[in-house]
Amino acid sequence: MATFTSLAVRDVRFPTSRDLDGSDAMNPDPDYSAAYVELRTSDEEAGFGLVFTIGRGNDVQAAAIQALAPHVLDRDVEGVLGDLGAFSRALIEDSQLRWLGPEKGVMHMAIGALVNAAWDLRARREDKPLWLLLAELAPEEIVDLVDFRYLTDALTRQEALEILRRAEPGKAERIAALRTRGIPAYTTTPGWLGYSDEKLAQLLVEARAEGFAMVKLKVGGDVEDDVRRMAIARRVLGEDVPIAMDANQRWDVDEAIAWLQRLAPYRPAWIEEPTSPDDVLAHAAIRKAVAPLPVATGEQVQNRIIAKQLMQAGAIDVFQLDAARVGGVNENIAILLLAAKFEIPVCPHAGGVGLCELVQHYAFFDAAAVSAEHPRRYIEYVDHLHEHFETPVSILDGAYQAPMTAGSGARIHPSTVDSHLYPTGPVWTEEIHVPVA
Amino acid sequence: MATFTSLAVRDVRFPTSRDLDGSDAMNPDPDYSAAYVELRTSDEEAGFGLVFTIGRGNDVQAAAIQALAPHVLDRDVEGVLGDLGAFSRALIEDSQLRWLGPEKGVMHMAIGALVNAAWDLRARREDKPLWLLLAELAPEEIVDLVDFRYLTDALTRQEALEILRRAEPGKAERIAALRTRGIPAYTTTPGWLGYSDEKLAQLLVEARAEGFAMVKLKVGGDVEDDVRRMAIARRVLGEDVPIAMDANQRWDVDEAIAWLQRLAPYRPAWIEEPTSPDDVLAHAAIRKAVAPLPVATGEQVQNRIIAKQLMQAGAIDVFQLDAARVGGVNENIAILLLAAKFEIPVCPHAGGVGLCELVQHYAFFDAAAVSAEHPRRYIEYVDHLHEHFETPVSILDGAYQAPMTAGSGARIHPSTVDSHLYPTGPVWTEEIHVPVA
Numbered sequence: 001m002a003t004f005t006s007l008a009v010r011d012v013r014f015p016t017s018r019d020l021d022g023s024d025a026m027n028p029d030p031d032y033s034a035a036y037v038e039l040r041t042s043d044e045e046a047g048f049g050l051v052f053t054i055g056r057g058n059d060v061q062a063a064a065i066q067a068l069a070p071h072v073l074d075r076d077v078e079g080v081l082g083d084l085g086a087f088s089r090a091l092i093e094d095s096q097l098r099w100l101g102p103e104k105g106v107m108h109m110a111i112g113a114l115v116n117a118a119w120d121l122r123a124r125r126e127d128k129p130l131w132l133l134l135a136e137l138a139p140e141e142i143v144d145l146v147d148f149r150y151l152t153d154a155l156t157r158q159e160a161l162e163i164l165r166r167a168e169p170g171k172a173e174r175i176a177a178l179r180t181r182g183i184p185a186y187t188t189t190p191g192w193l194g195y196s197d198e199k200l201a202q203l204l205v206e207a208r209a210e211g212f213a214m215v216k217l218k219v220g221g222d223v224e225d226d227v228r229r230m231a232i233a234r235r236v237l238g239e240d241v242p243i244a245m246d247a248n249q250r251w252d253v254d255e256a257i258a259w260l261q262r263l264a265p266y267r268p269a270w271i272e273e274p275t276s277p278d279d280v281l282a283h284a285a286i287r288k289a290v291a292p293l294p295v296a297t298g299e300q301v302q303n304r305i306i307a308k309q310l311m312q313a314g315a316i317d318v319f320q321l322d323a324a325r326v327g328g329v330n331e332n333i334a335i336l337l338l339a340a341k342f343e344i345p346v347c348p349h350a351g352g353v354g355l356c357e358l359v360q361h362y363a364f365f366d367a368a369a370v371s372a373e374h375p376r377r378y379i380e381y382v383d384h385l386h387e388h389f390e391t392p393v394s395i396l397d398g399a400y401q402a403p404m405t406a407g408s409g410a411r412i413h414p415s416t417v418d419s420h421l422y423p424t425g426p427v428w429t430e431e432i433h434v435p436v437a
Numbered sequence: 438m439a440t441f442t443s444l445a446v447r448d449v450r451f452p453t454s455r456d457l458d459g460s461d462a463m464n465p466d467p468d469y470s471a472a473y474v475e476l477r478t479s480d481e482e483a484g485f486g487l488v489f490t491i492g493r494g495n496d497v498q499a500a501a502i503q504a505l506a507p508h509v510l511d512r513d514v515e516g517v518l519g520d521l522g523a524f525s526r527a528l529i530e531d532s533q534l535r536w537l538g539p540e541k542g543v544m545h546m547a548i549g550a551l552v553n554a555a556w557d558l559r560a561r562r563e564d565k566p567l568w569l570l571l572a573e574l575a576p577e578e579i580v581d582l583v584d585f586r587y588l589t590d591a592l593t594r595q596e597a598l599e600i601l602r603r604a605e606p607g608k609a610e611r612i613a614a615l616r617t618r619g620i621p622a623y624t625t626t627p628g629w630l631g632y633s634d635e636k637l638a639q640l641l642v643e644a645r646a647e648g649f650a651m652v653k654l655k656v657g658g659d660v661e662d663d664v665r666r667m668a669i670a671r672r673v674l675g676e677d678v679p680i681a682m683d684a685n686q687r688w689d690v691d692e693a694i695a696w697l698q699r700l701a702p703y704r705p706a707w708i709e710e711p712t713s714p715d716d717v718l719a720h721a722a723i724r725k726a727v728a729p730l731p732v733a734t735g736e737q738v739q740n741r742i743i744a745k746q747l748m749q750a751g752a753i754d755v756f757q758l759d760a761a762r763v764g765g766v767n768e769n770i771a772i773l774l775l776a777a778k779f780e781i782p783v784c785p786h787a788g789g790v791g792l793c794e795l796v797q798h799y800a801f802f803d804a805a806a807v808s809a810e811h812p813r814r815y816i817e818y819v820d821h822l823h824e825h826f827e828t829p830v831s832i833l834d835g836a837y838q839a840p841m842t843a844g845s846g847a848r849i850h851p852s853t854v855d856s857h858l859y860p861t862g863p864v865w866t867e868e869i870h871v872p873v874a
Contacts, residue, residue: 026532026535027532027533027535027536028532029532029533030532030533030536031533053533053536053537054532054533054536055533055536056504056531056533056534057501057504057533057534057536057537057544059500059504060497060500060501060504060537060543060544061537063496063497063500064494064497064543067493067494067496067497094493095463095464095465095466095467095491096464096466096467096468096490096491096492096493096494097493097494098463099464099467099490099491099492099494100490100494100497100498100542100543100546101542102686102713102714102737103713103715104541104542104715104739105537105538105541105542105543105544105545105739106497106501106537106542106543106544107494107497107542107543108542109537148689149689150689150712150713150715150716150719151689152689152690152691152692153689153690153691153718153719153722249539252586252587252588252589252590253589253590254589254590255589275587276539276540276587276742277539278540278541278587278739278740278742278743279587279742279745279746280717280718280746281590281717281746281749281750282587282590285590300539302541302542302715303715305713305715305716306715308716309715309716309717309718312718313718
């Protein structure tokens, strides 16, 4: 019987703040980081997972993952991987750890990373990419993965089953089509606040040439800057290319409405994170006031309970699922099912370290087996740090290509882990200026 | 110029699970714990703060507080203490750390503990109990402490000022009256799920004899048990003593409504935490369905943003502020002001380690300078672990007596810290069976 023999957690950081890549209205100087998990077995197999952070506190996040070791060490690998619904619930229901959330923040993201590492291992053992492994499960197996606690006023197990059964016919054909065509990407690479107008215009031209279906600009620093940058983007891209905007939680309700009235003439595709991700009622008020401008959020939505309320309250038009914010694969399946119930498209958040590699699996699974085809499904794309991953994303003609390598995409090259270890790796001790794009 | 010279954080745990003290429907075996902060200066002064946890993960919580050290070490003590609004905002706006919440969970509670330690130091230096220090500030000074970000759709700075100015007349008289009469306590000591019917009845008799204004029973484990226990409580206490109930987040919406229909005949004073503290809409739905049974929550409400929505949505009748869950004194002042605006009484949550010692300051400040007199203001009381504090609460005839010692109440006896250090202190290495009540 194989057992889990080690849970190694490493504090890996990239000095991205040196170049202002990734700067936005709330995050002026991120050092993209990963609290990186390697879960190993007595058969010398391994699963990988991570929590994405932006620098300070990555060590706290790593300590939180390490605190979960007693839940997995010495346990039977087959037993854990054979019932990942039970594994996820046991972590979330650890009553002493639950006090530290509950189901939110550092401890919840830690659970997500460990759950995801277990899924990564299972996908490797079954020699399938995570999305295909999930898509080929029976509807009953999928609902068994979901914790319906606090969801049943919006989505019951039976309703979830019906959603999945509705998607069964045509699933094989959709999987084949997804493997041929991929899923459209939009790019945030041009839109960081730290870039000059010239760099913005040049990157927009490049984005169009690369075939991206949409671009996104950061806003919320200064309204006159935002108006000028949106005007540049419209001039460069013309009237037909969708341009999304992302305020990174910068505003209160009245401020959001006034600011968006200045930007509405540029017909943004959506306004992302206009205010706190915790504020369901504020999103609803903003959405009502700026209609028909669509409202999006999700990358920092802490769990399925807030996601549910955003949908129940009619507060959003688009949900931006993140792979490393909530309690892992299982909770993200719950969110995909909620979104299908409320007919809200899921356009995953990506960027950072490894998020592109991770989130694509949810979009492909969603398209194959949950909400099926959707004309407005995009996956965010940022051209950062992919070279550090064992299976970097593949973008062709502005579309994510279906990942076909076994696993979840989370594995970082061992040499990168060593060189970027904080604070002892050479990238940090030698203050090397590393180009990241 | 005095500077901050050390931030020591200690993992202090009490083995309360050995006796089932503190057991409820969601927390069957808590080891009451504190991530305990000592903030020291070059003048050999010190301020104390803590995050209350229930065991595992207390080390993660301690690491999170330690991660804040660069925000305070070597800084000018007068500068920090003279503008604690700016200090609190700087911690919350550390963009890299903010990613780990934002404003929730382990990192946010860490900020709260450090902010509270700074307030404790300031109160010691001014030789005042925290509540009196706050109550004697001018309204303008108090609103300067508050971060109004994400609040202005419900409460503006100007509205907060007006609330405080309305309470100015009669403040001195109220302070005098509070020092004479105290604030009524209710006791949760009889109501833990782990106790037998006989122990419940006996503790209820003792509670009445001690003069408590209200008692609270834990519910949500088994409905037949709850009916039987409520019947015992009514039989022992008669028809006129208020009996509150606490479900510790056990239910979904439909389950809560059905369960509460069984318990309504015993006329509970409120139902506390019927469901997830994140679920504003579920609380609103439950409250509507079980009216006129009042709904309470707050001890695990993560920040002022969720508190605001619970009030905006008409989801609660009572807010149960906690001293060690949100971002410290400053955010709790915001919550008190919100509650005053929405005319919702604040009945602080206590128990655990040191929460009674801490929360009383908010209730006395609220009564003196914010919402003023209120006939339904109670402070929770649990008779656990007070002997370990430098200034334990004083309960007389069922009322909290106004604390008049300088500080916030957070200081634990050094000998207790040493003996309860986890995992190396003698309480843990020697497996001593320590009575805690």
